[in-house]
């Protein structure tokens with residue numbers, strides 16, 4: 001059976017699928033390259049690599065480093081979300097909020113199970129338009145602690161916070177506020193990202 005990866009991404013609930021199935025549908029290996037969704041090049045990095053970049057960046061621009069990484073990651077997430085939304089609308093019609101949230105969960109599940117970004121859980125408070133994302137074993141926080149050989153005073157998962165933030169915004173076509181409330185690198189048990197939906 002040939003499954004269209006895009007249809008699978010937007011029509012199924014992937015959170016309970018196993019890694020083997022997800023990899024067989026989403027990843028194509030070709031000449032030593034790994035292509036996600038058949039065409040997007042991806043690669044694995046040492047967990048300490050991002051933290052190393054952040055430290056160097058902080059030496060140059062100080063606290064502005066967080067804003068730079070956050071904005072770049074949020075833009076990256078937004079582009080991914082918007083691309084999926086447009087393709088969905090062309091093929092299936094209106095993308096409802098519930099559907100957009102399910103697709104975001106599916107995307108993050110792929111980063112979780114196929115690429116080891118962390119173990120993600122999601123909570124939605126519909127009445128208050130709040131999205132809470134809990135991450136165990138964030139690779140970003142783990143990389144920080146390993147490189148620094150100790151804890152941070154502030155949350156450090158800038159890339160994860162930003163990417164998920166932008167992904168929701170691109171899929172839902174509206175603005176969110178976001179913040180990392182708890183972080184493994186600060187000594188918390190896990191990381192928690194909180195987003196509130198600003199638009200209608």
Ligand SMILES: [Zn+2]
Nearest residue numbers: 141157183191
């Ligand atoms: Zn964190």
